[in-house]
Amino acid sequence: MFVLIVGCGRVGSTVAKSMLADGHDVSILDEDPEAIAMLERGSQQSWEESGGTFTVGTAIEMDALVEAGIERADAFVASTDGDNTNLVIAQIAQRRFNVPKVVVRVLDPARAKWYGEQGLQTICPTAVAIDMLTEAVRETAA
């Protein structure tokens, strides 16, 4: 399958490398040309030699999304550092390009919950961390 990941930070780059290792076609879009270093860290090969694609562009720009391959994406991951950017581009992927699988990283639990109820698959690292921390403390108390 063809996976498009927008946002090449710690999360996006790691997901990209895992998907590539699983044998999928992976394209990643980030506005910072230096972000490709995240994909090549600890690797002998360049990202492109490994078979990945990297596009420099602004997440919300239609031209950049198209260049990165959104029209043929089977899966779309929104993992920029902006919750609102992620929520907007995920809806573009879902509603304009009919990408079958759309996953959005949203740090704010409230927005993650509400947009989750509206039919977006939101992943909230903050909520996950809160649950795990609370659970860890409870285990100590027990």
Place this chain on the structure above:
Amino acid sequence: MYVLIVGAGKVGWNLARELIGKGHELTVIENDQGRYATVEDELEHAVQYGDGSELWVLDRAGIERADMVIAVTGDDEDNILICQVAREKYGVERVIARCNNPRNLQHFELLGIKPAVSATDLILRLIEHEVPQYGPLHLLDLPQERLEIIELEVAPDSAAAGHIVKDLGLPNGSLVIAIMRDGTGFVPLADSMIEAGDEVLLVLDTGLEDRVAARFQSPNASGEAA
């Protein structure tokens, strides 16, 4: 009317002043502490500090009872989100969004955020208006009602020049509503003469634009309108 404005930049602050002057109740939300302090000197309790795309900040500002939400931050994604949440989560019937980059207008449209106001787009339209030869200028588009109002300049060698309105041969579903000549405008009658160089305003059903425009343009320049 209770109005919530998100973003206390030049647009938000001046809007707030005008609306308060007209007697409306409002709250402005500003995310930048320095800017908040500046604006708070004048607007006092009418400005709140916080990220207007956070739901609790909107709750605190009373979005539940807002008659209108206006998102005028410098970030298009934020403006889209704020308006979407205002309308779909809180049931605010009237939203207005600022679109900073006109290339993002399609995203506002896709997500049903309207009206979206783009200063760049407005200025571009005004520039088009000042250029002597131009294709149809869209003054108003009502996609839901399937109507539009366009403005055209009458080319000297066009089919329309030198004919009266009722003989223009316009398709059904289109109507000349004003003629502008020598700096003044008038509402035409069926026997009003169309002259070369006139600017005409037409109301028409969506989809008729090319056929209507062809009557007012030079036969050689018909491709330019597209």
